[in-house]
Amino acid sequence: MYKLISKIPLLSCLALLSLVYSCGAPEGLVSSAEELNAAIENAKPGDVITLANGTYSDFEIKLTGTGTSEQPIKLVAQEKGKVFLEGQSNLRISGEYIHVEGLVFRNGFTPTSEVISFRTSKEDLCNNCRITECVIDNYNPSERFESDYWVALYGKHNRFDHNYLTGKRNQGVVLAVRLATEGSRENFHRIDHNFFGHRAVLGSNGGETLRIGTSHYCESNSNTVVESNYFYKCNGEVEIISNKSGQNVFKGNTFFESTGTLTIRHGNEVTIENNFFFGNGVANTGGIRIINAKQTVVNNYLEQLRGYRFRSALTVMNGVPNSPLNRYVQVTDSKAENNVLIDCDHVQLGVGNDEERSAKPERSSISNNVFYRKSGGKLFSAFDDMSGITFAGNIVNPGLEPFQQDGFVSKEIEFEALDSGVKIPLNTPAGDSIRAGIELMATPENTGVTWYPRVQDEQFFGGGKVIEVKAGENTLWEAARNSAPGDIIRLTEAGEYLQTKSVVLTHPLTFEAAQGLTEKPVLTFQKTSLFNIENGGGLTLKGVRVDGKECRDKPLNAVIQTSRYSMINNYKLLIEDCDFADLDINHSFNVLRVAKNTMADSIVLRNSRFENISGSVLALDRETDDIGIYNAQNVVVDNCLFDDIGQEAILVHRGGRDESTLGPMVSITNSTFDEIGGDKRNGTGSSVRLHGTQVVTINDCIFDDSKPLQLHLVVGEPVVNIMNSVFSGGTTIEDNGEPYNTSGLQLNLTEPITTAGGRTVGTNLSE
Known part of the structure; x- marks a missing residue:
């Protein structure tokens, strides 16, 4: 028999238990859409809404409110790395002084056009709001060309910082600053200390990692600061960052093995300073591309970049006279000073010169830069008269050819290697400027989040x-x-x-x-x-x-x-x-x-034989819309035999004239093509057809008793090398439909040739 010590009413017990629980619970804890919406509706300045740990599927958050600078309205994860938004989820915010922190988007895609949006409608924008320490990880639809943005900034004075964005694979910008309304121009946004992870080759326009503005509003100023962000293998297209508005500042950002450039595509009075580019010898890694007026490119560090033309280490474009908004405005009143370029392949000036882009740079300067390449040789190329650029105080190492005699000094250069991997050229103004900007340098350690694993997307x-x-x-x-x-x-x-x-x-x-x-x-x-x-x-x-x-x-x-x-x-x-x-x-x-x-990403055939095949070996020709899309970035064929192939042995197609992408790139070496292309269903009438490719290397090959090798090179300024190859048995080369006369005999292409189409074949066209 139990002895009753005291009597406590049941309701009092429940109230006591509730009090004990609430004391240990986070402030404003919610765990459902209904609870979250109720908390948002009642939120006041200083309130903190805490989303409970867990996985939320098809969870659309619309967060509106008005906080103050001292007391923002906050939405935070109960524990960072333990709140996941999956399925068709997104986040939209609007109002004043709203703060969001600690959310993870994964295993799904946005049901709208943006995963994170700094507006809830066309009229309801964000001002003085902040999103920090959030993650978007491979949050993609199943359709490659279903376009969306991961982050879209609207309004003014917003900050997006210390976030981790990785694995965007569909068309659309990772982060876009939108200027479509007056309320979003001259916005003074700050984008800082984010880690932009791997973005694979898209094979189309629309693969930028960051874009500020569009051509429609490029004459407006955005005044956005992009500072101390880390760009890791951002390879979506030729423009890693596409600047399309005025008076933006890019400083302290690091680009690691990213194929493309920081491009001033549109807009004037842009500043690019104290950024760091590490190509590590990876093909197509690029630096800075200058277009438009009054640009300032100073104190940047660029090392082992291998890109050429639009993606060279430093590119100055030719413009279009009286250019429409969506083309290329002439470079004027711009400067590139105190930059350090180490072991890069190309610095190219007047790039894009053609009948349309005939406006040469004017009233601009390239001065006090350090150009060092251990192997010496030719670094500079000009595609037009560059008398509109003044050169002064530039230093090159012995053996490296200066662009011209005036404005260049050849001397031995000593370096100090820093722990960051940066090499400071001693006793130079450029080296002093780089050293002074090291504290801004983005690293994997000071960007992104610390509580979520870095994803290997390759x-x-x-x-x-x-x-x-x-x-x-x-x-x-x-x-x-x-x-x-x-x-x-x-x-x-x-x-x-x-x-x-x-x-x-x-x-x-x-x-x-x-x-x-x-x-x-x-x-x-x-x-x-x-x-x-x-x-x-x-x-x-x-x-x-x-x-x-x-x-x-x-x-x-x-x-x-x-x-x-x-x-x-x-x-x-x-x-x-x-x-x-x-x-x-x-x-x-x-x-x-x-x-x-x-x-x-790559197709490699090596040391293999292909015999008695009624179709093709590689038919990479399904993108027939002719808008710059293609099916393979790199095609490598080495030491292979192709014998009795009914249709094209190799067919690569990229149609249209879009210049936003880097490929396809085709290398065929040490290979034999015998009796290729004779089937009546061979629609192109070729043995190998390369349409719209950007880099072609054919070396030490034999083409015998086969249909023509067809080159249809209409995009950009493709690099073509055909060397040490034999064409016999009536096999010819056709360039843009015009035959190059091989005289029906063996032709050993050990010297550069010019095809009937007027394109030089057998030499690097970027030289």
């Missing part, structure tokens, strides 16, 4: 487990079904590996023959394709033979095909030491067949 092969398989039916299919990213599926014996099901690749996998086999394993298949590369997938194939003998007697078979639907992820394909034979059971049998809105 696709890699290897690093997984080895799965050994024997010959037999569907053994490869079974191994792939049970694999993980980076696994290696090793074929342990010679014999036939028959697949009655297509091997579906949703992550990178390697299929390779075991070492020491006396014969190559033979891959046969009965479906339309052997391998299907789906979104997120990638394929390495090594040491095998692919035979078409088991395929069904119907057209349009392929050994490898991409998803039939838009792929938001770029893929990689590597074929090495393989044989492909007798892919001829019906017409148009390809080795690779791609679909529209798919993009390969």
Whole structure:
């Protein structure tokens, strides 16, 4: 029998428990849309609304209110890194002095045109608001060209800082400052200490990481400060940052292995100072591109940048006389001073000079810069008369050719290497300026957030487990079904590996023959394709033979095909030491067949044979809208044999005249093309057709008894090298439809040639 010590009313007990709980709970804790909306409706200056830990799906936040500078209205995560917005979620804010902190967007995409918007309607904008320590991680729709922004700034005096944005793969700017209304111009926004993570090649216009303004409002001033942000492998298009308004300031930003440039596309009186560019020798890494009037480019550090033309280390453009808003305004009254360029490939002036862009730079100066390249040689190129630029006090190291004698001094340069990786040229005004700006330099440690892991967004092969398989039916299919990213599926014996099901690749996998086999394993298949590369997938194939003998007697078979639907992820394909034979059971049998809105970062064929194929080996031609979109960034063919190929052995197409992208780039070396292109279904009548490619290298190759090699190079100023190659058996070169006369004999192109189309072939056109 229990003894009752005291009697406490039940309601009092519940009230006491509620009090105890509330004392330990965060201020204004909410855990549902209804609770959040109620808290927003009642929010007063100084209130803190805390979103409880958890995952919120299809969660659209509309946060409005009026705080003060001393007492903003805050929306914060209960714990940073533990509040996730997924599915079709977004954030819109408007009002005065609103502060948002600690949210993570992942596993979904915005239902509107913006993930984070500094407005809730066209009329309701943000002023004096701040978003800090938020994350947007691979928050993309499934359609590659479904366009959206991740962040859009409107209003005035807003700040976006210490955020982490990574993995944008669809069309649209990562962060845009919008100037469409008077209430968003002369905004004095501050964008600082953000980490902009990897952005893969888009293969189209609209792949900028940051854009301020548009051509429609480029004559307006934005007065935005972009300070101490880190740009990591931002490769979406040629403009990493696209400045399209006036009086903006870019300072202290770091660009790491990013292919493209900080571009003053439109707008006047822009300042670019104390920024740091580290190319590390990566192709197409660029620096600063100058267009328009009264630009100031000072105290910047640029090292090992490999880009040329629009993406050279320092580019000064030619303009269009009386230019419309969306073209190129002449460079006038601008200066590039006290910059340090170390081991860069190109400084180019008057870039874009053509019949339209004929307005040369005027009343501008390039002075007190340090140009150092250990290998010496030619750094500077001019595409027009540059007498409108004054050169003074520039230093070059011995062996490096100055642009001209006046304004350049050749002398030995000593450097001090700092822990940051920056090399300070001693006893120079430029070196002193770089040293003074080091404290502004963005690093991975002082940007982004500390509580969320940095995501590796590039696709890699290897690093997984080895799965050994024997010959037999569907053994490869079974191994792939049970694999993980980076696994290696090793074929342990010679014999036939028959697949009655297509091997579906949703992550990178390697299929390779075991070492020491006396014969190559033979891959046969009965479906339309052997391998299907789906979104997120990638394929390495090594040491095998692919035979078409088991395929069904119907057209349009392929050994490898991409998803039939838009792929938001770029893929990689590597074929090495393989044989492909007798892919001829019906017409148009390809080795690779791609679909529209798919993009390969790289396709590499090495040490392989392709024989008796009714279709094409590589048909990268599905982007037929001719608006600058294409299917592969890098195509590399080395030491391969192509024999008896019915249609084009290699077909690469990029149509239109858009200059925003960097590719395609094609390299064909040490390879033989024999009896190529004779099938009546070969629509182009070529053995190899390269349409709109930006870089072409053909070296040490043989073209015999084949249809012409066709070059249709209409975009930009493509670099073309055809050297040490033999054209025989009636094979010719056609340039933009005009034949180059090979006289029907063997032609060894050891010297540069000029095709009938007037384009020099066999030399680097950027020189």
